[in-house]
Amino acid sequence: MDRYERVPIREENREERIEKFALIDQPYTLEEAVLEGQRCLECAMPYCVQGCPITQDCRGYNILVGQRDFDGAAKLTLRENPLATVLCKTCYHFCEDDCIMAGRGVPIAIRHLKRAALDFGKSDLLYVPSKRKEERVAVIGAGPAGLMAAWDLAIRGHPVTIFEHEEFLGGQINTIPRYHLDPDDLDTDLARWRNLDITFVVGKKAGTDYSPKSLLAEGYEAVLVAIGASKPRELGVPGEELPGVYHALPFLLAMNKRPEGILGRHGRKIVVIGAGDVALDAARSARRLAQGGEVQLVYRRGPKDMKATEEEKSGGEIEGVRYVFYRSPKQIVGTDHVEGLVVQRTEHGPPDAKGRRTLQVVPGSDETIDCDMVIVAVGEVADVSGFDPDYDFKFASMGWPEGKREDWMTDVEGVFATGGRSVVHAMGAGERAAAAIDRYLAKKHGREPERRPDPFGGPTPPPEIPPGYGGATWTP
Ligand SMILES: Cc1cc2nc3c(=O)[nH]c(=O)nc-3n(C[C@H](O)[C@H](O)[C@H](O)COP(=O)(O)OP(=O)(O)OC[C@H]3O[C@@H](n4cnc5c(N)ncnc54)[C@H](O)[C@@H]3O)c2cc1C
Structure with missing residues (x-):
């Protein structure tokens, strides 16, 4: 070949x-x-x-x-x-x-x-914690950022408790459609963790049942807030409250976890609003749901502006999702259920002061798309209701809260916060936050910070970069 x-x-x-x-x-x-x-x-x-x-x-x-x-x-x-x-x-x-x-x-x-x-290969291996350290760490949120941080800290020997609002682990991994991921894949991974000192507390929400500060008061020496951004952003048009209107995350979660809540009541003419990966996941799932029906994806800009990956866009095309560009939603109409989506045509206007292309609505261009289900996929924000303002989080462009300091510590000593824009980015963020927490605890207790040990109990830590690689400025 x-x-x-x-x-x-x-x-x-x-x-x-x-x-x-x-x-x-x-x-x-x-x-x-x-x-x-x-x-x-x-x-x-x-x-x-x-x-x-x-x-x-x-x-x-x-x-x-x-x-x-x-x-x-x-x-x-x-x-x-x-x-x-x-x-x-x-x-x-x-x-x-x-x-x-x-x-x-x-x-x-x-x-x-x-x-x-x-x-x-032999993949049913078991992770091994290193010598136990006494400082307990709490992680809030069991998405990939929180899970990775907990794994890293547990491998370093810290007892960790993960507090999760939902009854299940994995965060947004649970919304990834089953044509991309098998439902038991996360459990397969977590089965390798069973010898680690990690306690899972599910069904408890920070801001309501406890807070980072209350966890510090209970004796945890550091707390990582890894709650992601899972509160749907509203479209903000009349009719959004009508039965038959879903937001993408609850829709996708229901498809994976509680399909009986949607099956039987779903639409045959489904409109998805948005153009990112989540919108494409919603449209492609809707296509499978509306057997023989039609699915249209409505976006206020053009094809080149779509944020979804090529893989998702072409997947949608292959599976028969119809793309409707340069249409901006104005109102969802219906009496006791969705009956249509009123949209207005858009076009590019003159560049703004920063040279960015502006978008303007064409007056008198209203048209109604006939539909019986609307899925809104225009982004998510973090839900920090009930959190003390003392943490003074900064928010990433995709919504999750972060600590302002370089090491992700917030304005409250011992409380850190992070998240990420994909599973592996969230894991990377969790790993860096865990290393920062370990450094913080080592300093507090007069220890030298250490590298993460071999997770399979080997005598030396794995190389931070593979042999043969000398860094970004390296020349052969
Ligand atoms: C539909 C969809 C498909 C995706 N597909 C992919 C893909 O194919 N590949 C990819 O790499 N990425 C994908 N992503 C993105 C990826 O899932 C996210 O970037 C990643 O999950 C973010 O991880 P996180 O840990 O920062 O946050 P999350 O995954 O959101 O996890 C946060 C956790 O915190 C919990 N929580 C929130 N508030 C509280 C509270 N107050 N108290 C306690 N717990 C709380 C939540 O319940 C959740 O379990 C997808 C996302 C979506 C929505």
Whole structure:
């Protein structure tokens, strides 16, 4: 096989896939994985590793798969990535964008090789905590940021308690549609954590049942707030309260967790408002829901302005989502249920003072799109109701609260806050916050800060960067 061609990833049949929620990407066979692994150029300077928010040694596992050492590849994958079963199907693979083969042909299928490593290697390993430290840490929020922070701190020997508002763990991972992720993948990952000193307290909300300050008063020496941004942003038009109007996150969560709440009452003519990945997930899920019906995605700008990844946009096209551009929602109409969406045409106006293209509504251009269900997917904000203003969070552009200091500490000593824009970014943020908390506690107790130990109990900490890599200014 030509080194510049990727071993194809088989996909679920295009015609049949909208009839079900089965995984679209099919796994490599063992021989396919070996061939794809052998395409890796084994770069001295692995940009793939540099591009990964948790600096996974992806070059390392590519090479091991190419050498048929699947056990080694699985162990290397799990060394830095405690949510690898989730990420091998859902990661937006920033490593592949940075792979040197991307400029010469098609990047190595790094995410798919991670999946092969776990499929064919010994992946039912158990993480091992290092010598117990006495300082207890509380983590609020069991999304990928909170889970990664808890894992990192527990590997370092801290007893950790995670407090979660929902009855289940994983945060927004639970809204990822089942054509991208199997429902039990997160449990497969968490099964490797069972020897770690992590206690899960679910169904308890910070701001109502407890607060970071009350946890400090209970004896936790540090608290990480990792609550993400999961409160739907309102569209702010009349009719948003009508039955038949859903917001994307509760809709997608219901599709995965409580489909009986939606099935049977769903629409046949569904409109999704928005143009990011979440809007596409909602539209593609709606397509599967409205068997034989139609799904339109309404966006006030044009195709080039859509924030969704190419993978999601083309997925929507293949599955028959109809894109309606340059239309801005004005009102949702109906008597006791949604009957239509009134939109206005938009067009580009003169650039504003900063040179950005403006958008203006065309007067008298109202039209009504006939529909019986509307899904609003225009972003999320954090719910910090009940939190003391003393923390003085800053908010990331995508909504989650962060500590203002460089180490993510808030204005309240010992309380940190972070989050991230994708699963792996949130994990990277959680990992950095955990390291900062460990440094803070080491200083407070007169210890030298330490590197994260080998999570499988080996005698030396794994290298922070893989051997052969000398940093951004390194030249061979
Ligand atoms: C529909 C959808 C699809 C996505 N698909 C992908 C994908 O394919 N790949 C990818 O990489 N990323 C994807 N993402 C993005 C990714 O899921 C998020 O970036 C990531 O989950 C953010 O992690 P987090 O830990 O910062 O926040 P969250 O995942 O939001 O977790 C925060 C947790 O805190 C809890 N919480 C909130 N408030 C409180 C409180 N007051 N008290 C206690 N607990 C609280 C929440 O219940 C939640 O469990 C998707 C997101 C959505 C919505």
